[in-house]
Amino acid sequence: MTAPKPKARADRVSLWHYLRLFRADILSAQPARLYRAWMAEFRTPFFRSYLCNDPALVARVLVERPEDFPKSNRIGEGLRPILGNSVFVTNGEVWKRQRRIIDPAFEGGRLRDTFPAIAAAGQAAVARMPLGVVEVEAEMSHAAADVIFRTLFSIPIEDQIASQVFDAFRDYQRTQPLLNLAAFLPLPAWVPRFHRRGTKASAAKIRALITQMTEARAAQIAAGTAPDDLATKIMTTADPLTGACFETAEMVDQVAIFFLAGHETSASALAWALLMLALYPQVQEQAAALDDAPDFAALSKLRYTRDVFREVLRLYPPVPMMVRENTAPEDLRGRLVAKGGQIVLSPWHLHRHERIWKNPDDFDPSRWQTEENRACARDAYLPFSAGPRVCTGAGFAMVEGVLLLAQLARGFRFEPVAGEDPVPVAHLTVRARDGIRLRISRR
Numbered sequence: 408m409t410a411p412k413p414k415a416r417a418d419r420v421s422l423w424h425y426l427r428l429f430r431a432d433i434l435s436a437q438p439a440r441l442y443r444a445w446m447a448e449f450r451t452p453f454f455r456s457y458l459c460n461d462p463a464l465v466a467r468v469l470v471e472r473p474e475d476f477p478k479s480n481r482i483g484e485g486l487r488p489i490l491g492n493s494v495f496v497t498n499g500e501v502w503k504r505q506r507r508i509i510d511p512a513f514e515g516g517r518l519r520d521t522f523p524a525i526a527a528a529g530q531a532a533v534a535r536m537p538l539g540v541v542e543v544e545a546e547m548s549h550a551a552a553d554v555i556f557r558t559l560f561s562i563p564i565e566d567q568i569a570s571q572v573f574d575a576f577r578d579y580q581r582t583q584p585l586l587n588l589a590a591f592l593p594l595p596a597w598v599p600r601f602h603r604r605g606t607k608a609s610a611a612k613i614r615a616l617i618t619q620m621t622e623a624r625a626a627q628i629a630a631g632t633a634p635d636d637l638a639t640k641i642m643t644t645a646d647p648l649t650g651a652c653f654e655t656a657e658m659v660d661q662v663a664i665f666f667l668a669g670h671e672t673s674a675s676a677l678a679w680a681l682l683m684l685a686l687y688p689q690v691q692e693q694a695a696a697l698d699d700a701p702d703f704a705a706l707s708k709l710r711y712t713r714d715v716f717r718e719v720l721r722l723y724p725p726v727p728m729m730v731r732e733n734t735a736p737e738d739l740r741g742r743l744v745a746k747g748g749q750i751v752l753s754p755w756h757l758h759r760h761e762r763i764w765k766n767p768d769d770f771d772p773s774r775w776q777t778e779e780n781r782a783c784a785r786d787a788y789l790p791f792s793a794g795p796r797v798c799t800g801a802g803f804a805m806v807e808g809v810l811l812l813a814q815l816a817r818g819f820r821f822e823p824v825a826g827e828d829p830v831p832v833a834h835l836t837v838r839a840r841d842g843i844r845l846r847i848s849r850r
């Protein structure tokens with residue numbers, strides 16, 4: 408078996424059939440021609456959407472004129488119960504202010520301070536790892552949630568509140584297991600939203616727990632006893648323009664997104680990475696050839712492991728698609744798009760584009776050291792998006808991903824299980840339809 412790719416749908420299907428496929432999984436609902444097209448238009452009675460694979464268009468939307476292409480309001484709909492007014496869903500001035508307060512906590516210098524907490528979570532994941540046939544998506548979710556709690560609030564996942572948030576979050580996802588159609592594209596209000604019962608209740612529970620943690624931290628900051636971690640850093644950073652810090656309620660929204668965006672995504676990437684190690688034993692041996700667990704300075708020298716992780720993010724970008732909306736009529740490759748068009752940017756298709764990448768579906772970490780890959784990486788690689796709305800945690804996630812991968816590869820041998828063929832589908836992030844089971848033994 409090689410790196411799995413979902414089967415594409417037939418080129419022509421009825422709208423009804425398309426919506427049904429889309430609801431089940433947006434990846435397999437697309438035709439194969441999207442891996443070759445520079446742009447594609449989808450017309451339905453409710454909306455028009457435009458998938459842009461042309462690097463010049465992607466740059467226009469994300470980097471050159473992002474203010475003309477804000478996030479579509481509908482995008483947050485499925486997530487709103489849990490994310491409130493977090494930086495992931497806001498636009499305009501509110502979003503700018505939030506980024507001014509949050510960004511300093513993730514800058515390079517802070518990453519060095521955060522490193523020991525990430526490394527401790529990695530060691531805990533190694534110590535916890537079961538042997539035999541193991542479903543690694545669940546293990547990696549556990550590990551990535553641990554990273555977030557340790558770096559944000561200086562507590563391990565075993566902490567009582569942390570483990571309650573983790574469990575409540577799992578319940579939340581069960582009530583809303585698929586990236587839902589209504590959250591993704593604008594449908595009229597009468598179309599059922601597929602929100603299941605229980606979604607609001609579990610969102611309320613998560614928010615209550617996060618509020619408890621945030622209020623406790625505010626009290627520690629006031630008493631001068633707060634640990635020096637990301638939560639303290641963010642809660643004590645004043646907006647340089649207004650001098651105001653986050654109110655507790657607004658901080659709760661941000662913690663919710665750090666938890667969601669920070670652990671679902673990294674967990675997805677790490678689980679696919681372990682599958683790739685299992686499927687490509689030579690890659691695994693090279694990634695495992697480490698004498699010691701790396702420290703912060705050594706991490707930047709782990710070139711091969713970084714290339715493995717980059718290649719995983721190319722073939723299995725945890726955030727497979729992003730949607731923006733044009734605020735004025737726009738010419739896209741000669742097509743005049745009326746205001747309110749849904750502009751879909753798809754790392755999933757861009758990263759496997761047949762006219763950009765050489766052997767796009769091959770898992771080949773060595774491509775990252777070739778000259779010809781440079782242009783592809785610059786023009787057609789955006790696992791963390793690009794421009795001002797780029798992932799806040801991109802640097803953090805690269806440290807976390809490379810370090811945990813190195814720690815796990817050094818500790819264990821991963822092998823495929825006969826008869827198990829994981830198929831990628833888009834849930835909140837790119838996951839395997841029935842999980843990823845691997846045989847794990849100690850090295």
Ligand code: HEM
Nearest residue numbers: 494495668669672673725726729790791792798799800804
């Ligand atoms: C492999 C791991 C990760 C991947 C692939 C990833 C990917 C992304 C992508 C593609 C976006 C842009 C979404 C859009 O514009 O629609 C994004 C936004 C964001 N990510 Fe990440 N992310 C990862 C890890 C993290 C971590 C560890 C954190 C925080 C601890 C984080 C925090 C955020 C936040 C706050 C945003 C919203 C930024 C904004 O809209 O201004 N992410 N991420």
